[in-house]
Amino acid sequence: MGRPRTFIDCGDFFLRRWRADRDAEPLFRLIEESLGHLGPWMPWVSRHSRETTRAFLAGADRKWRSGDGFAFAIGMGGRLVGSCALYRAAEPRGRVLGYWLHPAATGRGVATRAAAALASEAFALSGVAYVEIVHDVANTASGAVPRRLGFAEVRRVPVTPPAAPSDRGIDVVWRLARPAPPRGGADIPLWG
Template identity: 65%
Template sequence: MERPRQIIECGDFVLRCWRGQSDFAPAFKLIEESLEHLRPWEPWVARHSERNTRDFLAKAESNWASGDVYNYAIAKDGTLIGMCQTYRGAEPRGRRMGYWLHPAATGQGIATRAVGAMVTEMFALPDVEYLEIAHDLANTSSAAIPRRLGFAGVLREPGTPPAAPSGSGIDVVWRLNRPTPPVTALPAAE
């Protein structure tokens, strides 16, 4: 099974796979500083703890090896500023994507460029036919990213419990299909 690159250069920032427990302190700090920013939209924030961060980092390597989850830290000038991931979807040829940034890193196009880099990386893998992004209907900031990247809104579905505090309980699902290669005309027969 082919895997994506573990480091993706994005100009002024980089996506890199997690480095196990050596990433604990910067990951925990990133989450701690982002809690109020994430709390309205991310139900997992209510369960945030040192232990959950350690468990997340402990599973990152095996999830990567199995292909279940490709989880990246977003780093700028050596400092973690966010996270993004892609994980197996409901169908074997599809993957879902997620992302979030430290509040000081928002509004700079970083999330759009990070997700765009992941889109390119995922479509370089032969077994990925489509990508999806799901977010709560009320989270208009998250909606801007798939819209900018050419995803089409395809579905509204009940959100996965527990619902986020500011959430509507309805997820919007966006989909982007693998681009089809251009058709090359055969030379005319003589």
């Protein structure tokens, strides 16, 4: 199946694989600085601690090795500004993409371009037929990302009880199918 690259240059920012052996404190601080921004939408924020940060990174290393998930730090201007990841979906040919940013990094297209880069990496892997992005219907900022990238809304799923404080309890599922290869069969990367 393969794996995505461990470092992805996106011009004015980059994605690099999270590493348990060096990233616990930087990730902990990044989340600490983003608590108010993330808390309404991310249920794990209420349990945030150094221990949960280390556990996330250890799990990210295991998932990378097994091919079940690929978690990346987002870096810009010499500092980390967010996180994004690509995980196996319930169906073997699907992947689910997620992202979050430090509040100072929002409004610049970073989440959209990071999601585009990860979708391209997903489609470079053999056997991946589609990528999905899932967010609560109330999280319009997260919903703007798949809309900008040409994902299609495929369903809405009730979640009871809602997962996070600002959730309405309805997950919106967006899907992007693997692009057809151009005539002649050569693959080209998505979005540049």
